[in-house]
Amino acid sequence: MKSITRQKSPEDIQQGLSGLDRVFIVGCGTCTTMTHTGGIDEVVAMKERLQEQGKRVTGFTVIPTACDDMTELAMKENGPAISSADCILSMSCALGVHRMNLYIGKPIIPAVDTLFIGIEDSPGYFREACAQCGQCLLGETAGICPITACHKGLVNGPCGGTNNGRCEVDKEKDCAWTLIYNRLKEQDRLDLMRKYQPPRNHHVTLAPRSLRIQ
Amino acid sequence: MASRFKQALDSGKFVITSEVAPPKGTNLEKMFHHIELLKDKVDGINITDHQSSVMRYPSLGGCLAVSERGGEPIMQMTCRDRNRMALEADLLLAYSRGIRNVLCLTGDAVPVGDHKEAKGVFDLDSLQLLRAIRQLTEGKDLGGNELDGAVEFCMGAIVTPEAQPIEPQLIKFEKKVEAGAEFFQTQAIYDLENFKKFMEYARKFKAKILAGIVLLSSARMAKYMTQNVPGIFVPQALIDEMSAVPKEEMLAKGIEIAGRAIAALKKDKICDGVHIMAIGKEEVVPDILEAAGL
Ligand code: SF4
Numbered sequence: 159m160k161s162i163t164r165q166k167s168p169e170d171i172q173q174g175l176s177g178l179d180r181v182f183i184v185g186c187g188t189c190t191t192m193t194h195t196g197g198i199d200e201v202v203a204m205k206e207r208l209q210e211q212g213k214r215v216t217g218f219t220v221i222p223t224a225c226d227d228m229t230e231l232a233m234k235e236n237g238p239a240i241s242s243a244d245c246i247l248s249m250s251c252a253l254g255v256h257r258m259n260l261y262i263g264k265p266i267i268p269a270v271d272t273l274f275i276g277i278e279d280s281p282g283y284f285r286e287a288c289a290q291c292g293q294c295l296l297g298e299t300a301g302i303c304p305i306t307a308c309h310k311g312l313v314n315g316p317c318g319g320t321n322n323g324r325c326e327v328d329k330e331k332d333c334a335w336t337l338i339y340n341r342l343k344e345q346d347r348l349d350l351m352r353k354y355q356p357p358r359n360h361h362v363t364l365a366p367r368s369l370r371i372q
Numbered sequence: 373m374a375s376r377f378k379q380a381l382d383s384g385k386f387v388i389t390s391e392v393a394p395p396k397g398t399n400l401e402k403m404f405h406h407i408e409l410l411k412d413k414v415d416g417i418n419i420t421d422h423q424s425s426v427m428r429y430p431s432l433g434g435c436l437a438v439s440e441r442g443g444e445p446i447m448q449m450t451c452r453d454r455n456r457m458a459l460e461a462d463l464l465l466a467y468s469r470g471i472r473n474v475l476c477l478t479g480d481a482v483p484v485g486d487h488k489e490a491k492g493v494f495d496l497d498s499l500q501l502l503r504a505i506r507q508l509t510e511g512k513d514l515g516g517n518e519l520d521g522a523v524e525f526c527m528g529a530i531v532t533p534e535a536q537p538i539e540p541q542l543i544k545f546e547k548k549v550e551a552g553a554e555f556f557q558t559q560a561i562y563d564l565e566n567f568k569k570f571m572e573y574a575r576k577f578k579a580k581i582l583a584g585i586v587l588l589s590s591a592r593m594a595k596y597m598t599q600n601v602p603g604i605f606v607p608q609a610l611i612d613e614m615s616a617v618p619k620e621e622m623l624a625k626g627i628e629i630a631g632r633a634i635a636a637l638k639k640d641k642i643c644d645g646v647h648i649m650a651i652g653k654e655e656v657v658p659d660i661l662e663a664a665g666l
Pocket residue numbers: 287288289290291292293294295296303304305306
């Protein structure tokens with residue numbers, strides 16, 4: 159499981175940093191390293207770009223996994239450089255921003271957009287695999303998620319837009335329901351496709367979603 | 373009492389429906405004109421619901437205009453733009469204003485239309501919408517609450533006989549029949565032999581099938597549709613037939629082809645009727661009917 163990100167445009171980053179001249183940059187050694195959006199190379203490139211734009215970079219670090227408790231330690235270790243900055247520019251995913259927010263009162267400006275939680279199907283190809291719907295159907299859909307793999311999140315079979323196994327939104331995208339049909343057929347479980355799936359509950363966990371483990 | 377359209381379906385006659393797209397804006401003259409043109413010639417007029425995800429005057433508004441003019445509206449209802457509460461409420465409104473037929477659709481994807489950044493809702497799908505209507509008919513809403521005054525609709529859905537692969541479509545078709553769909557309007561069909569095969573299968577179910585007839589207005593359109601529109605296949609022979617006539621005669625040729633198909637479907641009692649879509653050329657629907665000998 160990886161948090162899949164895309165770097166914001168230089169203009170958007172510049173806009174986000176307007177009025178904030180002293181910057182501390184934080185990357186992440188896990189997801190944004192893998193997607194080349196916020197690993198050490200990208201952090202160094204960002205530092206150089208910001209310096210060219212006249213910013214003062216007070217320091218930078220790449221936290222091994224910015225979304226967990228190592229972040230607290232990294233914030234402490236870099237205390238002086240962070241203190242002398244006006245803000246942190248985050249090149250970790252949004253989860254890293256949330257984590258840093260727990261420890262730092264200063265503005266944290268995201269340099270990347272967090273797109274989805276996905277898996278790497280083949281080298282360099284990331285696909286959203288789960289939208290955390292809270293009512294997992296994978297057992298009835300041959301392991302293919304209809305919520306994320308179908309453009310419309312349909313749970314009762316294909317729409318009329320399916321075209322030779324492709325989805326109406328993009329000829330490059332597989333129609334989830336053709337994939338599900340093919341796999342259920344292979345498993346000799348096509349009856350599952352005949353089953354009526356009632357409307358979904360959009361409040362399985364009441365938003366804002368949270369869970370306390372006792 | 374059963375709707376006029378439902379009575380036509382049950383009468384065993386060859387049923388004809390057509391469709392009108394509401395305008396983008398509040399100038400309703402052209403829509404009124406199309407309704408006037410069709411209302412006495414067909415058994416039901418579908419009013420499209422932001423077809424192809426292009427925002428327009430609503431289907432419900434168009435249906436009221438059909439009723440007011442003495443026609444029989446079939447309200448197209450997609451799940452793209454409204455959650456279950458809004459769909460239910462619009463069904464109550466439609467029923468209270470005399471609309472008695474609904475065609476339940478999932479709806480096209482938002483990004484194919486003209487509001488590419490809008491949220492696609494899809495809180496329900498076409499099947500769940502059919503079931504929801506059945507529940508409203510039984511006097512209960514989707515929250516399980518009693519209604520003070522229920523609804524009664526003749527419910528329909530769509531099916532794509534040319535879809536590849538076809539079996540997932542047929543599974544969904546059967547689920548729609550089970551959910552209470554009384555009629556189906558099909559995606560455009562041009563290959564009558566293939567359609568006959570589909571009908572041999574569909575005849576096993578009690579729902580009525582109206583074959584989708586989309587007017588070919590040019591050879592280019594025929595080629596475009598077969599290459600780009602999901603679930604539409606125009607046989608090469610028809611494309612050649614269109615290409616063989618000069619440009620200014622292509623529309624007449626398209627009318628002839630549509631009329632010929634309708635006549636054949638009727639003569640051999642292949643299906644229960646036709647649904648004629650003249651996309652943007654509604655004026656010629658009467659000519660198509662004439663060409664079909666109706
Ligand atoms: S059905 Fe899809 S979105 Fe829901 S939990 Fe399972 S994989 Fe995740």
